[in-house]
Amino acid sequence: MEKAIRHHIGKGITEKVRLTGGYDFETWLLTLSGNEKVVFRTQRDFVTGGGKEIVIADVLEREKFFYENVNSKIGHICPDVFVVDGTREHYENSFSIMEYIEGTPLNLCIDDFDEREKNSIWISSMR
Numbered sequence: 001m002e003k004a005i006r007h008h009i010g011k012g013i014t015e016k017v018r019l020t021g022g023y024d025f026e027t028w029l030l031t032l033s034g035n036e037k038v039v040f041r042t043q044r045d046f047v048t049g050g051g052k053e054i055v056i057a058d059v060l061e062r063e064k065f066f067y068e069n070v071n072s073k074i075g076h077i078c079p080d081v082f083v084v085d086g087t088r089e090h091y092e093n094s095f096s097i098m099e100y101i102e103g104t105p106l107n108l109c110i111d112d113f114d115e116r117e118k119n120s121i122w123i124s125s126m127r
Helices: 002-008 056-074 115-125
Strands: 013-019 026-032 037-043 081-085 094-099
Touching (some): 002 037, 002 081, 002 094, 037 056, 056 081, 056 094
Antiparallel strands (some): 026 037, 081 094
16 A cells, blocks of 8 residues: 555555445545545455456546546535556555545445436536
């Protein structure tokens, strides 16, 4: 984790706090040198019971895309995702590094929208 943060953000980690939730992702709140806070999310790729391979870098890229579109269409309610890295060069699993918005659970960026609203955001972003 330290190597990934140093490579992508250029700072060291001064504090790590494991967060709960995170849609089955291992999720950490990191305080960096300079007192900046970011969220580090990671998970291994896996195969579902039905044999479908889930590539976590793809999931994180879709999440980043969705958040960018929510923020551009509705206002800045989702964190900015600074990095999605699926190379495993700097950490053993795919990961993302995103903005920490104090007091706002990550699930509010997705769970507050019903399927119609989510589809509308996806469709309008494809234009």
